[in-house]
Amino acid sequence: MGVPRVYCDCQVCEEARAGGLNRRYRSSVSVESEEGSFLIDCGPDWRESMERRGQRFAGTVLVTHPHFDHIGGLPEWADACRWLERKGRIYAPKEVLDAINRQYPWLERNLDFHPMDEGISLAGWRISGWKVNHGKNGYSYAYRLEKKGYVWAYCPDSIALPPEQRLLLNGLDLLVLGTSFYHELAEFSTRSVYDVKEALELLRELKPKQTIFTHMSHDIDLRQDYALPDGVRYAVTGMNVPLAAI
Structure with a gap:
């Protein structure tokens, strides 16, 4: 729902x-390189995110799954x-x-489906996708992107990944992972995304x-010090991340 x-x-x-640090929108990223650019996901905050970046056109979008916060x-x-x-x-x-296409059958007038x-x-990145467990919400897809010796993955909606769904999350320079709460107390069968404590356990393996x-939900307060391990941080709206070896 955003914050x-x-x-x-x-x-x-x-x-x-x-207008503070915790102002955040539905998860999406813009991947930019000399070879081109594309978005990953296109949620209901798409227009506002485009305005914040001063971007007037997006030619390509890669979608993780057909839930409203990712396709709205x-x-x-x-x-x-x-227009x-x-x-x-x-x-x-x-x-x-x-x-x-079932939800928005008119989109094919203006979008080519691939x-x-x-x-x-896309934009010089070789991208592999695979289905991941999204808990009570069914499934999502994660993406592994590789170019010039740099490998990263985008996995915004997942929980309790079995071993076979973790394979492509190994050997990464960067993992972008969804974590809605620091410690979610809801009954497990009602949940759909890792919490931070569970994610940190996963990182010890990966x-x-x-x-x-x-x-992140409003449970995460970016003004607090969560004592995250080295190399682990929370996303901040509008952050820029270099996708290359430093």
């Missing part, structure tokens, strides 16, 4: 409401393509594209060089 949550007057939401901006993106008389390109596994079940190359936690 602040409209119904909430907790300290984190009030600080975010005043697709109609607005498609409408921008219509600019340019076709956007949307990439995702076929079952994700099929689900999007299944990428066998992987894809050992990425860097990790960024994203997809």
Whole structure:
């Protein structure tokens, strides 16, 4: 839901409401390189994120799964393509594209749908996707991106990954992982995303060089010191991350 949550007057939401550090939007990233650029996910905050970056057009979007917080901006993106008389390109596994088409059957007028079940190359990155457990919410996809000796993965919605779903999360320079709460107390069967404590346990196995936690709820207060391990940090709205060996 982003932060602040409209119904909430907790300290984190009030600080975010005043334009503070905890102001955050639905998870999305813009990947930019000399070879081109693309977005990963297109949630309902798409227009605002474009305005914050001063970006007037997005030609390509890679989607992780067909939930509203990750695809709610697709109609607005498609409408921008219509006004600019340019076709956007949307990439995702076929079952994700099929689900999007069922929800928004008019998008194909302005967007070209590209299944990428066998992987894809975008902006110089070789991208592999695989299905990951999303708990009570079913499934999502994670993506592993490789270029010039640098490897990173984007996995915003997952929980309790079995060993076979962790394989492509090994050997990473950077892992971007969703963690909604620091310690979520809800009954496990009702949950859908790792909490921070569980994610830290996962990192002990995967050992990425860097990790960024994203997809955070108002439970996470960025003004606090959570004593995260070296190389682990929380995402901040608008942050820039170099995707190359330093």
